[in-house]
Amino acid sequence: MADYFVASGGSNTAPYDTWAKAATSLATALAAATADGDRVILQYNGIPSGDAELSVDTSYTIAANVSIIASTNSGTSTVTPTAMGTANWIGNSTVNRGVTLSGANRAAYVYGVTLRTAGSSADDLSIGSSSNDGLHIELDSCYLWNGNTATSSRLNIGSSGSGSNNGYAKLKNCTLRLGSTSQVIILRSNVDMVDCLLTSDGSAPSILFRSDAANPSGAYFNAIGCDFSHAGSGTLLGNCTAIALKAEMINCKLGTSFTALGTQTNVNKAGGTIALYNCSSTDQHYHFEYHDSFGSQVAETGIYANDGALYDGTNHLTWKIFTTANCTYYTPFVSQWIEKYHSGTSAITPYIEILRDGSTTPYQDDEVWAEFAAQATTTSTRSTFKNDAMTLAGTAADQTAGVGLSGWTGEGGTAWSGKLVAPSSFTPAEIGFLMARIIVGQPSITVYADPTIRT
Amino acid sequence: MPIVSWTKEVSTQADGSSHVVYSMVESPDGRVFTNSFYAPVGLNIDALIEQRVAEQNEWLAEAEFSEIVGV
Numbered sequence: 001m002a003d004y005f006v007a008s009g010g011s012n013t014a015p016y017d018t019w020a021k022a023a024t025s026l027a028t029a030l031a032a033a034t035a036d037g038d039r040v041i042l043q044y045n046g047i048p049s050g051d052a053e054l055s056v057d058t059s060y061t062i063a064a065n066v067s068i069i070a071s072t073n074s075g076t077s078t079v080t081p082t083a084m085g086t087a088n089w090i091g092n093s094t095v096n097r098g099v100t101l102s103g104a105n106r107a108a109y110v111y112g113v114t115l116r117t118a119g120s121s122a123d124d125l126s127i128g129s130s131s132n133d134g135l136h137i138e139l140d141s142c143y144l145w146n147g148n149t150a151t152s153s154r155l156n157i158g159s160s161g162s163g164s165n166n167g168y169a170k171l172k173n174c175t176l177r178l179g180s181t182s183q184v185i186i187l188r189s190n191v192d193m194v195d196c197l198l199t200s201d202g203s204a205p206s207i208l209f210r211s212d213a214a215n216p217s218g219a220y221f222n223a224i225g226c227d228f229s230h231a232g233s234g235t236l237l238g239n240c241t242a243i244a245l246k247a248e249m250i251n252c253k254l255g256t257s258f259t260a261l262g263t264q265t266n267v268n269k270a271g272g273t274i275a276l277y278n279c280s281s282t283d284q285h286y287h288f289e290y291h292d293s294f295g296s297q298v299a300e301t302g303i304y305a306n307d308g309a310l311y312d313g314t315n316h317l318t319w320k321i322f323t324t325a326n327c328t329y330y331t332p333f334v335s336q337w338i339e340k341y342h343s344g345t346s347a348i349t350p351y352i353e354i355l356r357d358g359s360t361t362p363y364q365d366d367e368v369w370a371e372f373a374a375q376a377t378t379t380s381t382r383s384t385f386k387n388d389a390m391t392l393a394g395t396a397a398d399q400t401a402g403v404g405l406s407g408w409t410g411e412g413g414t415a416w417s418g419k420l421v422a423p424s425s426f427t428p429a430e431i432g433f434l435m436a437r438i439i440v441g442q443p444s445i446t447v448y449a450d451p452t453i454r455t
Numbered sequence: 456m457p458i459v460s461w462t463k464e465v466s467t468q469a470d471g472s473s474h475v476v477y478s479m480v481e482s483p484d485g486r487v488f489t490n491s492f493y494a495p496v497g498l499n500i501d502a503l504i505e506q507r508v509a510e511q512n513e514w515l516a517e518a519e520f521s522e523i524v525g526v
Binding site for chain 2: 206233239256257258259260261262263265281282284295296298300301302303315316320322323324325444446
C-alpha cells in the first residue's frame, strides 16, 4: 500500500510519494495506484490546472481498490482530510466537459472531492460508467456539481454495463447540485444515499430521480436522512421506462406538495415504485407512503377508527389506500405490511377494520381483501398465509361488516364499515410477527384501513 | 391525446391540511391517470393540479412522439 500525492505545486516526479514530488495530474496518480489499499491524496486547494479546467471529456479510471482523499498539504506525510467544497473542483467551470469516475470491478472510496461540469452543451457528470460494469464506489463529503445547463445533461450515479448491471454507489454527506430544472439524477444499479443534500444553490428539478433508459436489469435506491426539499412540489421518482427501480426514502426532508411517483410508461410494477418512511416537508413524524402504478397508500389523520392506531400515543391515523385505473383482481395493489409482535400460542383469527367513505355499499372480496401471515409452522421461520379474497374463478361476496360507523371518526354522512378477516384461525407455533397487508383489486377506489391487527 | 378533464377528492387532515387525490382523463383513449399530494393550508389546490395537468400533457406528447419514432 502506498500514497500517491497530487498537487498543482508538485514536481510531478515518480513515484509521487511526497507533496514535493506530487503528480500534477489526477490521472497520473490514479494510473500509479495499482495496488489494493493505495491512496491518492489530493491537495484540496491545489488542484492541478489540467484537472480543474479539463480540456476534453475525461473519464478517471480507478485501477485497483483504492481511495482518493482530498487533504490539506502539510508538506509532510500527515493527511488531514479536507473537502474541496465549492471553491475548488475537478472538471470545468466554464465550458462543457464530461466528467466520469469509473473502474470495473473495483471497490473505491472518495473523500471530499468536488466534481464539476459547466457549459450549455450537454455533458454529464457520472459516478460510475454505463459501460464499465461492477464498480463499487463510496463517496464521503463530496460535492457533485452538475453545472452544465443543458436540459439533457445528467448527473449519473452508479455503474452498469451493456450486458449486466452490477454496480453499487454510496453517497454519504454529499451535496448534489443541478444546472437546469429539466435535469434528472439517474440512478443505476444499487445506490444508497445517507445524509445528502440537494442544494438550493442549483436548479430545482421538476423530476428528481429516475432509472437509466438504456441499460438492462433493475435498480434499487435507498436514501436516509437526506434533504431533497429543494425539489419543491416536483416529482421524486420519474418515469422508469427501461429499468424497474425500487426506491425507498427514510427520514428525509421533502418539498411541499411533492409528487412521489410520476406517471409510468409501464403501468404495472415493472416501472418505478417508491416508499417513503417518515418523510415530509413539515415537522410531522407519522408520514408513511407507498406508490406504484397500481395505487398508493398514505397516512390519513382526518378519518380514523376510534380505537385504532395512534401515531404519538394520542392522535390517530389510518392508511388511506387508493388505486389507479391499472389494478385488477388478478394484479392488485398490495399495501406494505402491518406487523404486530405475537408470542401467544392460542388459536387466533386476525382481522383489519376498514371503511368505505361516500357509499354504504360493502366492498366485496374481489375488490378489497387482506393477506395475513403468522409463524404457525413448528420448528420453522416460514410464514403461514391466509387471505379473505374471492377464490379464483369464484363468485364475489360482500366483506364482513365491521365495528360500525360509530366506531369511526371523520367519514362523510354516507359510509360503510367493514372488516377483513382471516378465513380460519391461525395457531401460532413460534414467537414472531403477525403480519397483514391490504390488497385492492378494484381500480380507482379508496379504502381506509386501520393499521392494527386485531385478534 | 391531451388531458381533457380532471377531478379531485380532498380529505381534510387533523392539522387542517389536505390530502388530494386527482384523476386526469385523456381523450380520445379515455385513459385515467391518478396521483396525489398533500396540500398545506392555503395552497391553491386547483392551480397545482392545473400545473400537473400541463406536465401530464407534456408527458403524453413525449410518449406519443416516442411511439411514432419507435424509441
